[in-house]
Amino acid sequence: MLKVSRNPVVDTVAKLVVTAVAMFAFVFVVMVPLYNVLCDALGINGKTSGEAYTSVQAGVDETRMVTIQFVATNNEGMPWEFGPSVNSMKVHPGASNDTVFHASNPLPDAMVAQAIPSISPSRAAAYFHKTECFCFNQQPLDGESSAEMPLQFIVDRDLPQDIHTITLSYTIFDVTDMVRGAVAAR
Amino acid sequence: MGDHHHGPAKGLSRWLFTTNHKDIGTMYLWFSFAMFILGGAFAMIIRAELFQPGMQLVEPAFFNQMTTLHGLVMVFGAIMPSFVGLANWMIPMMIGAPDMALPRMNNWSFWILPPAFLILASTLFMEGGAPAFGWTFYAPLSTTYAPPSVTFFIFSIHVLGMSSIMGAINIIATVMNMRAPGMTYMKMPLFVWTWLITAFLLVAVMPVLAGAVTMMLMDIHFGTSFFSAAGGGDPVLFQHVFWFFGHPEVYIIILPAFGVVSQIIPTFARKPLFGYDSMVYATASIAFLSFIVWAHHMYTVGMPVAGELFFMYATMLIAVPTGVKVFNWVTTMWRGAMTFETPMLFCMGFLVLFTIGGFTGLMLSIAPADFQYHDSYFVVAHFHYVMVAGAVFSMSAAVYYWLPKWCGKMYSETMGKTHFWISFIGFNITFFPQHFVGLAGMPRRIPDYALQFADFNMMSSIGAFIYGASQILFLYNVIATIVSGKPTDKEKVWEGAEGLEWTVATPAPYHTFERPPAVR
Amino acid sequence: MVLKAKRLCKLALGPVLMLLSLASAGALAASSKVNEVNMPPGVTEVGQRIYDLHMLILWICVVIGVLVFGVMFYSIYHHRKSRGVTPATFHESTKVEIAWTVVPFLILIGMAVPATSTLLEIYNTDDAELDVLITGYQWKWKYEYINEDGENVEFFSNLRTPQTEIYNAEAKGEHYLLEVDEPMVIPVDTKVRLLLTANDVIHSWWVPELAVKKDAIPGFINEAWTQASEEGIYRGQCAELCGKDHGFMPVVVNAVSQEEFDSWLADKQAKAAEIRELMAQTFTMDELMERGKAVYERNCLACHGANGEGGVGTAIAGSAIATGPVSGHLNVGINGVPGTAMQAFGGQINDVEMAAVITYQRNAFGNNMGDMVQPIDVYNHKNG
Numbered sequence A: 001m002l003k004v005s006r007n008p009v010v011d012t013v014a015k016l017v018v019t020a021v022a023m024f025a026f027v028f029v030v031m032v033p034l035y036n037v038l039c040d041a042l043g044i045n046g047k048t049s050g051e052a053y054t055s056v057q058a059g060v061d062e063t064r065m066v067t068i069q070f071v072a073t074n075n076e077g078m079p080w081e082f083g084p085s086v087n088s089m090k091v092h093p094g095a096s097n098d099t100v101f102h103a104s105n106p107l108p109d110a111m112v113a114q115a116i117p118s119i120s121p122s123r124a125a126a127y128f129h130k131t132e133c134f135c136f137n138q139q140p141l142d143g144e145s146s147a148e149m150p151l152q153f154i155v156d157r158d159l160p161q162d163i164h165t166i167t168l169s170y171t172i173f174d175v176t177d178m179v180r181g182a183v184a185a186r
Numbered sequence B: 001m002g003d004h005h006h007g008p009a010k011g012l013s014r015w016l017f018t019t020n021h022k023d024i025g026t027m028y029l030w031f032s033f034a035m036f037i038l039g040g041a042f043a044m045i046i047r048a049e050l051f052q053p054g055m056q057l058v059e060p061a062f063f064n065q066m067t068t069l070h071g072l073v074m075v076f077g078a079i080m081p082s083f084v085g086l087a088n089w090m091i092p093m094m095i096g097a098p099d100m101a102l103p104r105m106n107n108w109s110f111w112i113l114p115p116a117f118l119i120l121a122s123t124l125f126m127e128g129g130a131p132a133f134g135w136t137f138y139a140p141l142s143t144t145y146a147p148p149s150v151t152f153f154i155f156s157i158h159v160l161g162m163s164s165i166m167g168a169i170n171i172i173a174t175v176m177n178m179r180a181p182g183m184t185y186m187k188m189p190l191f192v193w194t195w196l197i198t199a200f201l202l203v204a205v206m207p208v209l210a211g212a213v214t215m216m217l218m219d220i221h222f223g224t225s226f227f228s229a230a231g232g233g234d235p236v237l238f239q240h241v242f243w244f245f246g247h248p249e250v251y252i253i254i255l256p257a258f259g260v261v262s263q264i265i266p267t268f269a270r271k272p273l274f275g276y277d278s279m280v281y282a283t284a285s286i287a288f289l290s291f292i293v294w295a296h297h298m299y300t301v302g303m304p305v306a307g308e309l310f311f312m313y314a315t316m317l318i319a320v321p322t323g324v325k326v327f328n329w330v331t332t333m334w335r336g337a338m339t340f341e342t343p344m345l346f347c348m349g350f351l352v353l354f355t356i357g358g359f360t361g362l363m364l365s366i367a368p369a370d371f372q373y374h375d376s377y378f379v380v381a382h383f384h385y386v387m388v389a390g391a392v393f394s395m396s397a398a399v400y401y402w403l404p405k406w407c408g409k410m411y412s413e414t415m416g417k418t419h420f421w422i423s424f425i426g427f428n429i430t431f432f433p434q435h436f437v438g439l440a441g442m443p444r445r446i447p448d449y450a451l452q453f454a455d456f457n458m459m460s461s462i463g464a465f466i467y468g469a470s471q472i473l474f475l476y477n478v479i480a481t482i483v484s485g486k487p488t489d490k491e492k493v494w495e496g497a498e499g500l501e502w503t504v505a506t507p508a509p510y511h512t513f514e515r516p517p518a519v520r
Numbered sequence C: 001m002v003l004k005a006k007r008l009c010k011l012a013l014g015p016v017l018m019l020l021s022l023a024s025a026g027a028l029a030a031s032s033k034v035n036e037v038n039m040p041p042g043v044t045e046v047g048q049r050i051y052d053l054h055m056l057i058l059w060i061c062v063v064i065g066v067l068v069f070g071v072m073f074y075s076i077y078h079h080r081k082s083r084g085v086t087p088a089t090f091h092e093s094t095k096v097e098i099a100w101t102v103v104p105f106l107i108l109i110g111m112a113v114p115a116t117s118t119l120l121e122i123y124n125t126d127d128a129e130l131d132v133l134i135t136g137y138q139w140k141w142k143y144e145y146i147n148e149d150g151e152n153v154e155f156f157s158n159l160r161t162p163q164t165e166i167y168n169a170e171a172k173g174e175h176y177l178l179e180v181d182e183p184m185v186i187p188v189d190t191k192v193r194l195l196l197t198a199n200d201v202i203h204s205w206w207v208p209e210l211a212v213k214k215d216a217i218p219g220f221i222n223e224a225w226t227q228a229s230e231e232g233i234y235r236g237q238c239a240e241l242c243g244k245d246h247g248f249m250p251v252v253v254n255a256v257s258q259e260e261f262d263s264w265l266a267d268k269q270a271k272a273a274e275i276r277e278l279m280a281q282t283f284t285m286d287e288l289m290e291r292g293k294a295v296y297e298r299n300c301l302a303c304h305g306a307n308g309e310g311g312v313g314t315a316i317a318g319s320a321i322a323t324g325p326v327s328g329h330l331n332v333g334i335n336g337v338p339g340t341a342m343q344a345f346g347g348q349i350n351d352v353e354m355a356a357v358i359t360y361q362r363n364a365f366g367n368n369m370g371d372m373v374q375p376i377d378v379y380n381h382k383n384g
Helices: A008-042 A122-127 A176-185 B012-017 B021-049 B060-095 B103-111 B113-125 B150-177 B190-221 B235-269 B276-289 B305-317 B319-333 B342-365 B367-373 B377-407 B413-440 B451-484 C002-021 C025-031 C045-078 C094-123 C258-279 C285-299 C326-335 C351-363 C375-382
Strands: A066-074 A081-084 A088-091 A096-105 A111-120 A128-133 A139-141 A145-155 A165-174 C130-137 C140-145 C153-157 C184-187 C192-198 C203-207 C212-216 C222-226 C232-238 C250-256
Touching: A008 A122, A008 B150, A008 B190, A008 B235, A066 A081, A066 A096, A066 A145, A066 C130, A088 A096, A096 A111, A096 A139, A111 A122, A111 A128, A111 A176, A122 A128, A139 A145, A165 C130, A165 C192, B012 B021, B021 B060, B021 B103, B021 B113, B021 B377, B021 B451, B060 B113, B060 B150, B060 B190, B060 B235, B060 B377, B103 B113, B103 B150, B113 B150, B150 B190, B190 B235, B190 B276, B235 B276, B235 B319, B235 B342, B235 B377, B276 B319, B305 B319, B305 B342, B305 B367, B305 C094, B319 B342, B319 C045, B319 C094, B342 B367, B342 B377, B342 B413, B342 C045, B367 B413, B367 C045, B367 C094, B367 C212, B377 B413, B377 B451, B413 B451, C045 C094, C130 C184, C130 C203, C130 C212, C153 C258, C184 C258, C192 C203, C192 C212, C203 C250, C212 C222, C250 C258, C258 C351, C258 C375, C285 C351, C326 C351, C326 C375, C351 C375
Parallel strands: A066 A165, C130 C192, C184 C250
Antiparallel strands: A066 A088, A081 A096, A096 A145, A111 A139, A111 A165, A128 A145, C130 C140, C140 C153, C192 C222, C203 C212, C203 C232, C232 C250
16 A cells, blocks of 8 residues: 555555545535536436537427427516416427527616526436527526527437426526626626 | 653643643533533523424524524534544543544644634624524525525534544544554454544545535635526535535444444443444444435435435445344343443433434335425434434443543442433433324424424423433533542443453543553 | 313323324324324325335334344343343354344345335326426415416415414414415316426425425426325425425415316416406505505515514515605515515516505505505516
8 A cells, every 4th residue: 555654643644634635626526527417317307408409310200299398487586577488389209399488677777597497307308409598598688678588499209208298497597696796706 | 752751731721732632532522511501402492492383482583593503513513522522532542552643633623623613603693693594504595595694604614524524534543553562453442443434434524514515605605606506506416415424424423322332231231242343344334335325315306216216225225234233232232241330221222212213214214205204303303313312322321431430430320320211211202202293294493383293392392301401410410420429449440341441540540551551 | 271181181191102102003093183193194096105115114113123122121131130140251143143134134125125116106297187386485385287278377375374373462273384375276086297496495395195295496397296086175384494484384285176176277267367457457545455455464464564563574664665756666576675585576476466565555554655556557667
């Protein structure tokens, strides 16, 4: 075994201190990234990929129909009116689908929002591909104005057969202060 | 070494600057007792409010501060330091070492503790009140929605974490390097073994707790989003990090208690511990398993079913080594020649109540059933059976067992037994009914409850006052023994006691084993 | 007095009960919920399975406990020094160690099998006939019935127990702390999928008799399901510490027949339409004051006091906001005050209620501003 010092006590202590520091670092360099990887792989919390899906599906599965439900939630302190234009859609796996969400900012000041997607059942998350989504970026909106926010998605042809309904939830957060804080910090 | 044979320095400086393991052990023990009384006072406020339905004494916000501080003070202020104190006193004497390996660091690791808890207690008087998010401090209640005092809480956790890590490093360094010649690992008393394993757990997971609170600090003050969905983080991540620390933490609390019980039962059964080797292996397996079961505290957060099953199976496995321990203790008693002095009574109490806590633990490990048990009073009952009847009972046993060696005076057996029986009865009246209200649907951490839970809660409160009072008797017993106990100078205070600590003079001189003893 | 005496009797019985109850859990349960000592089997198939699993493990534990403690107490009695025994010296046996490692392991496998199948059943949320989105707020629940082809029905469910009962000024009612102004309604014998999320901190939705406990996490959705087999009112509470009033956000679920449910839902939809209509209407001062008083008592009173004197919240009587410009007052009501306990009520009460309560606050408690706020004003304020 590696010896740090000839004094056995110092040797033991040195190894233990290194262990303690390594465990502290472990939280940041292993646990956090690993959790994010696992979330993407296993759909923990129904998380979906934060980037646009670019692969091409092998064609549309006309024999199958999946219901997609849309729900929207405003996080605390978020005054926007926010919601889907339709509550649900019936789609074929493999086909590309479009819909929009409405958002309007009733306050006089410009604000920035971030929408966080989450899919239920969570094991469907890996099969729900967004080719375009307003959730990829923060969404600024001027005071007292509204916008239509587009979403384009494909349901994977490999979606497990027993899943008939997928719910896509967006929670919208006010990140105006966060953005301002980041700008100020620069 | 020449000059070092003098006794302790006089006055306050003896305690401030001491590097003597016995002095430091004594300070740890008194400090932890003070914290036990403080945490107990918080518990009394909780039980007084819960005596009847309706809000009577405190406001809900203050109630939450009480539950939070009760948990933090008991876990980090009372139980952990008490066992560190015991380790300081006993480990050098048990392995034939003159002192701890790092006496100066030993002094620091103790003296940073009182300020840490002073800071924590001072949050009670801060704007917005003390932390009110439970001792498990789940985000975002502990970040975005926390009172301003959360920053002081984080600082205090950092400091006491440092103290624990330093203490643990010291214990490992001592056990690995300071054993008397011939004291091989497999000859070490079991208390030393369990503490060695505990110390490794501490070094491994206290930094994880430090990491968790550091992330909180960054989220609160530096604009990161580890635990906030808005910035791409996840509040559930906090729970994973916390319980990655938190589950081993539970064993950090209970393993030294196992050690104490394994010392005391053979003494009063007058028969060697049954299955020493398997006890060591069981302790090591429990420590290992503690790293892969953390998410059983989170069955209801919505994990993928595969994860849920993995954590369920792994958790159920813990019953095996724990069972081995209980069976070994009972077999140690089997065909012994037992007497039932106070330390033995507390160990019997430990054995019965800890086993009940183990059973409810097994029930809780079953994920589908846990959907009903989770966050109910059933859980509260479970962990008090394990922590109070486990850690606190064994700590009481340890104090009565070694007190004569420490101060050369015998405690009053009548008073000791009275303390035991009041504790035992009070404890059960407090916590047994909590199983019932929990199963019937009472959530934990609520300041007020529906009428159908009223009778059992009143019982529980009465039991808590009895149990609380019995600890005042404990304090009285200890002081009365030190002041006016019957002097004894028998080296082997207990007829059946084995081990190096019983070969030194009674009371234990300020310096022991300056020349290493011969170990057979 | 009689009641008190009864309670004392029960208390005296307590310790006896404690010993008996593990064995006789079922007997007591039948009579009433008071002093219930066991988990309710509930009204769902999953609940029954969980209950069976719970009892199975409980009994296994009881049997093991009786054996272990039996040996222990036998030993305590027979192997006492005072009986003049000499201690044996044996201290190890590999065979015995192996036996008590393997046997518990096998017992555990026996437990794991039913546990696994029950868990898989709990996780199977497919093919629900009704989807309800449940959102946890500090400190209330919102239920949103997802209607795939039209407007969703949504409402908040607040604690109905008055502060006077909580603070012991009035006798406590039968369902003290377990009653809400508007319960969730579900049809019986129908698989209902519950989607859970939260608005602020983590909450946990728990109804023991429906055998559902699932965390509601801000930003993400979780799912669970239930299928009640009996009509009835089932009560539960938030199970995850969520701040000051964590103990005061009950869950009440009313399981009714399918016909009753349909008419309830239709009624709700009609009401929603009615509100939209009301929005276009102009109210008189008396109407606004009457409605406003009700809204105030439901939403504001807990923090601002019965007479607007303040408490947790600031005083409304004579406050700068309530006696200042209407737009500022509306702004506070709709958007809340960030960083304080004052929530944004814009999404929680409808525009008619908002108009009424603002009018009420401006004219009650001696504020006497004399001005009125109409629903359309609220609508305009919200939408620029």
